[in-house]
Amino acid sequence: MPPKSRFTRLDAFTKTVDEARVRTTSGGIVTIASLLIVLYLALGEWTEYRKVVVHPELIVDKGRGEKMEIHLNITFPKIPCELLTLDVMDVSGEQQVGVIHGVSKVRLLPADEGGHVIDIKALDLHSDEDKAQHLDPEYCGECYGATPPQNAQKAGCCNTCEEVREAYATASWAFGRGENVEQCEREHYAERLDSQRKEGCRIEGGLRVNKVVGNFHIAPGRSFSNGNMHVHDLNNYFDTPVQGGHVFSHTIHQLRFGPQLPEEITKKMSSKSLPWTNHHLNPLDDTEQITQDPAYNFMYFVKVVSTSYLPLGWDKEMYGLHSGQDNVGIGSYGHLNDGSVETHQYSVTSHRRSLNGGDDAAEGHKEKIHARGGIPGVFFSYDISPMKVINREERSKTLTGFLTGLCAIVGGP
Numbered sequence: 429m430p431p432k433s434r435f436t437r438l439d440a441f442t443k444t445v446d447e448a449r450v451r452t453t454s455g456g457i458v459t460i461a462s463l464l465i466v467l468y469l470a471l472g473e474w475t476e477y478r479k480v481v482v483h484p485e486l487i488v489d490k491g492r493g494e495k496m497e498i499h500l501n502i503t504f505p506k507i508p509c510e511l512l513t514l515d516v517m518d519v520s521g522e523q524q525v526g527v528i529h530g531v532s533k534v535r536l537l538p539a540d541e542g543g544h545v546i547d548i549k550a551l552d553l554h555s556d557e558d559k560a561q562h563l564d565p566e567y568c569g570e571c572y573g574a575t576p577p578q579n580a581q582k583a584g585c586c587n588t589c590e591e592v593r594e595a596y597a598t599a600s601w602a603f604g605r606g607e608n609v610e611q612c613e614r615e616h617y618a619e620r621l622d623s624q625r626k627e628g629c630r631i632e633g634g635l636r637v638n639k640v641v642g643n644f645h646i647a648p649g650r651s652f653s654n655g656n657m658h659v660h661d662l663n664n665y666f667d668t669p670v671q672g673g674h675v676f677s678h679t680i681h682q683l684r685f686g687p688q689l690p691e692e693i694t695k696k697m698s699s700k701s702l703p704w705t706n707h708h709l710n711p712l713d714d715t716e717q718i719t720q721d722p723a724y725n726f727m728y729f730v731k732v733v734s735t736s737y738l739p740l741g742w743d744k745e746m747y748g749l750h751s752g753q754d755n756v757g758i759g760s761y762g763h764l765n766d767g768s769v770e771t772h773q774y775s776v777t778s779h780r781r782s783l784n785g786g787d788d789a790a791e792g793h794k795e796k797i798h799a800r801g802g803i804p805g806v807f808f809s810y811d812i813s814p815m816k817v818i819n820r821e822e823r824s825k826t827l828t829g830f831l832t833g834l835c836a837i838v839g840g841p
């Protein structure tokens with residue numbers, strides 16, 4: 429026996445006597461069983477360690493000067509594109525003319541003829557469509573007393589019907605069908621309008637606005653500012669040869685604010701089987717509103733909640749950088765290189781009323797009295813929530829946690 433060293437006394441793992449070290453069959457079985465259990469538990473611990481969970485957090489949104497993309501796809505089966513205008517305004521009431529956008533108007537056949545697409549035209553919020561080339565280079569069309577538009581084909585002139593209409597709108601004059609306006613008669617504006625009367629229209633695409641309280645609306649006729657009022661030229665809408673008139677029945681195929689979360693991410697989130705975390709769901713998608721009354725107004729009040737999604741391995745350095753993405757194309761705003769997504773969820777309440785006022789007695793709500801007046805159309809006003817949701821992907825366990833768990837399992841038997 430070697431001489432007892434000073435450390436021998438410190439040995440906490442004292443040895444058992446030799447009699448306790450006999451191997452038996454039952455001991456072997458227990459060993460195998462416990463080995464299997466250890467293996468099973470260790471495997472469980474490993475999957476737990478590798479698992480990625482999505483961890484939601486709520487913070488006050490301190491982002492500033494950010495933009496937001498509105499993606500819309502709405503069908504109006506009973507109004508021709510020629511009559512529809514889309515206006516975007518923000519909190520100051522000022523019309524947003526400089527918004528980057530990619531919105532198109534899609535002409536649709538009447539519903540009883542199948543409702544197929546006739547033609548797609550990119551919508552310019554201040555368009556110069558159908559520039560008829562005039563043969564005479566000296567030609568300078570009259571603006572009938574209105575100020576010629578600034579982006580006219582030929583400075584100081586109104587060479588097309590469109591330009592006359594634009595000049596009229598700037599001067600806050602109602603335009604109507606363009607009778608006695610030479611340019612419009614030459615372009616057969618009234619006939620063209622009447623030939624499209626039975627068509628429907630789909631407005632689809634996206635636009636980028638400042639992330640402040642605002643609204644956008646789709647209403648008939650050109651809009652113009654009259655003093656402090658925002659007015660639409662409604663003559664062509666109400667004065668129509670179509671039976672029953674035009675109505676603002678509409679189907680919202682899609683309305684979202686910011687990018688759609690990728691499929692895989694929504695799958696990951698829904699795997700938690702919490703029905704209230706349906707981040708991919710936009711509440712207005714595939715909804716329909718119907719009316720028979722041309723003078724009818726639909727309003728949607730939308731509360732927008734910023735939501736970011738940070739995948740595993742997101743880059744802290746890049747966080748928040750999307751606000752510098754001002755000149756990327758429509759549809760890519762909010763996507764960062766590290767895979768994180770900045771988007772928005774929303775909640776919505778809606779309201780509909782006839783512009784003639786009256787109560788909802790027909791629907792059994794005699795107590796609901798509506799105001800009179802207003803513009804027919806579909807109005808969306810949106811408000812930005814001060815709170816922001818961050819969904820962060822995380823490993824459910826750290827490495828040390830995993831090792832500790834492993835030791836507990838192995839050490840157990």
Ligand SMILES: *[C@@H]1O[C@H](CO)[C@@H](O)[C@H](O)[C@H]1NC(C)=O
Pocket residue numbers: 501632633681
């Ligand atoms: C808009 O919705 C219609 C109907 O669902 C669809 O056919 C069309 O492709 C959509 N447009 C865009 C730009 O997504």
